[in-house]
Amino acid sequence: MNKNELLEILHSSQHETDTYDFKERWENTNSELLKDILSFTNTTHHHDCYLIYGINDGKDVIGITDTDKNRKNQQNISDFLQSLNFANSSIPKVLVNTLELENKLVDILTIKDSDQVSFYLMRTQHSHSIMPHYHKYKLITLMKILVKRxxxxxxxxxxxxxxxxxxxxxxxxxxxxxxxxxxx
Structure with missing residues (x-):
């Protein structure tokens, strides 16, 4: 996503959709970040999705600071996703970039569209600490999609x-x- 695309979203009448979500700051835990990434990777449409950090739900530019201890870069997120035990070794593709808006930094986490839906973790002894109740969440999400279709x-x-x-x-x-x- 470039600056013009972000400005277009900010000036549109829609707030959040199934392709983007505003966040004032980065998630406090990796499990929250993983939940947000997997929510977008497992959508039924075929579009890239965006987590936009530094903008609140009212579309006000708050900005991200370099001192935010939860702030991630491309390497942090890639390493984190690589460390997880994804089924079929299918790891979501993500990109992190930073834009400047109103003299403030806005981070954009792009979750790339994939034909390898659905992404989910294999159960291991470590998955409980990373993503409690994720398998139940995944099953409920899948059932909702199936019931509709x-x-x-x-x-x-x-x-x-x-x-x-x-x-x-x-x-x-x-x-x-x-x-x-x-x-x-």
Whole structure:
């Protein structure tokens, strides 16, 4: 995003959309930052998305200071995302740039559009400390998208399919236990 695009957004009648979000300052924790990034990477449209730091919800330019201990640069965010255990090794692509507006600094975190939706973390012993409840959040988000787009009958078929899979899985476990018991 360049300065003209940002000014266009600031002068538009829309406040926040599914492609950009204003933040007065950077998130206090990496888990909050990750939640914001993943919220935009897992949208259904095909556009780059933006977290715009240094502008409040009223579209007033507050600015970001160099002394903000939570402020991130490209390397900080890249290293953080690389350190996480993403499913399918699909890591969101992000860019950080800084613009000057009204003699104040505004940071823009661009979350690049990707065909590799959906991005999510694999469960590990460390994922609990990084993103508590994220898997539940991810499932709820996915269900909301599906409910909007698919007919009711589809969910009945999926429900029946999941019940059959569960029964077959339990039968395999029982078969394995019986085999071990009879052989042993």
């Amino acid at each position: 698919l007919p009711y009958q589809f969910f009945l078929q999926i429900g029946l399919f999941l019940i059959v899979v569960h029964i077959l899985t339990e039968m395999r476990k029982l078969h394995r236990l019986l085999s071990i018991w009879l052989m042993g």
